[in-house]
Structures are given as structure tokens and as C-alpha cells.
Amino acid sequence: MNMSENVRMPEGQKVTENIYLCPDGKYRWTYELNMLKNPVILFTVWKICGIVLLILLLFSFLLEVFDGDAAGWVTGFLLTPGILIVPGIMLLLTAAGYLILAAVYGWKYMVLFEMDDKEVVHHQMPVQFQKAQALSWLAAMAGAASGSFTAAGSGMAAAAKSSSVSSFEKVTKVVCRKRFHTIMVNEALEKNQIYASDADYEFVKEHILSRCVRARGKG
Numbered sequence: 001m002n003m004s005e006n007v008r009m010p011e012g013q014k015v016t017e018n019i020y021l022c023p024d025g026k027y028r029w030t031y032e033l034n035m036l037k038n039p040v041i042l043f044t045v046w047k048i049c050g051i052v053l054l055i056l057l058l059f060s061f062l063l064e065v066f067d068g069d070a071a072g073w074v075t076g077f078l079l080t081p082g083i084l085i086v087p088g089i090m091l092l093l094t095a096a097g098y099l100i101l102a103a104v105y106g107w108k109y110m111v112l113f114e115m116d117d118k119e120v121v122h123h124q125m126p127v128q129f130q131k132a133q134a135l136s137w138l139a140a141m142a143g144a145a146s147g148s149f150t151a152a153g154s155g156m157a158a159a160a161k162s163s164s165v166s167s168f169e170k171v172t173k174v175v176c177r178k179r180f181h182t183i184m185v186n187e188a189l190e191k192n193q194i195y196a197s198d199a200d201y202e203f204v205k206e207h208i209l210s211r212c213v214r215a216r217g218k219g
Helices: 040-067 070-078 081-104 131-146 150-159 198-211
Strands: 027-034 108-115 119-124 162-167 173-177 182-186 191-195 216-218
Touching: 040 070, 040 081, 040 191, 070 081, 108 191, 108 198, 119 191, 162 191, 173 198, 182 198
Parallel strands: 173 216
Antiparallel strands: 027 108, 108 119, 119 162, 173 182, 182 191
């Protein structure tokens, strides 16, 4: 039987349009990111590439400083159009790679989130999942946490392609991008992106900001 034909609603209290407070005290919701209309993942990749390029430029500059030709490096490379070639190639390649990946994913990125007073967990769902299936997944996870149909919930958790966990006490920076339905929750060595629809966004944002006491927040 196709799971989408027999949708089980999550146990617990519905606190916003899509978020449920489950019996184990955790908030759970699903989000389907349109990878074509919302390029937040692509922007994140570009940002990482930019940081890598800056590190390489700094390393190259330091080598020239030690060789005694820093001025020549600046005028002969840094201030010439040639410096734009590598960033331009990387930008085009990452954009092409992103479009190919998005097409493979069916232009969507399906995620399930779990959040309590201590942490938020980002579960990436398999490519083939649909919205109805995601809701059934959420229900199974909530049921597993409360002690019912545990095997189903555990099996679904194991099927998740990857998970990212952010502990609120370790978060150093929170960046809110409501336009992209995204809240970036960053630790020193761990970056996480939390997604929420317009109807759920303020609830998730306030919950995270109020518990990340060490973080620099940006609303």
C-alpha cells in the first residue's frame, strides 16, 4: 500500500499550522523546500566556496610576502581581471551541479524537524518522499517516541539519509532569513539550517532565539 493513501495524523497538540507538540515533549514538523524557487542551499554553497577562495588567496599572498614580492603579487594578480576567472568558474560549476542535483531530487528537498528545549534535529528524507508520506513519517516518529508502533518509527528514523543536530547551548550565531523560510543555527564547527513555512516561522524563530543564550541573533 502506498503510504500516501493512508496518512496517519501525528499524535499530540497542534500548536501552529504544521507543528505538533508530541507526547514526548518534542515539537515536530515537516517542510518541503522548493529548490528552484528557494535557492538558500545554493547560496550557502557559494558562501562556502567564497570562504575557501579567500583562504587560498591569503595563503598565496603570505607566500609572496615571504618571497619578498607582495607588491608584485598585488599589481600582477590581485588587481587584474584574471583574478575573476577562478571564482567565475566555481560559481558556474556549483550552479550547474546544484541544478542537476535539484532535478534528481525532483526540485524539492523534504525535511523532518524535531525540536525541544535543548536541541533541534534536521532529518533529510529520501528523495522519493511526497508530502503525504512525510506526514505519515512524522506520525510514526511521534508514535515511536510515545511508545506506540516503535518499530515503524525506528525504521523510518534509520532510513533518513542524514541528520544534523544543533545543541542550543553550543550555538554561537542565529541568522533568520524569513524571505527564504530559513533559520541558520550555527555552532563553532557545525552549521544547520532550519526551515519553516510562514505560518510556523515566528514560533520556531522565537523558540530557538530564546534558548540559544550564547548566540548572536539576527532577526
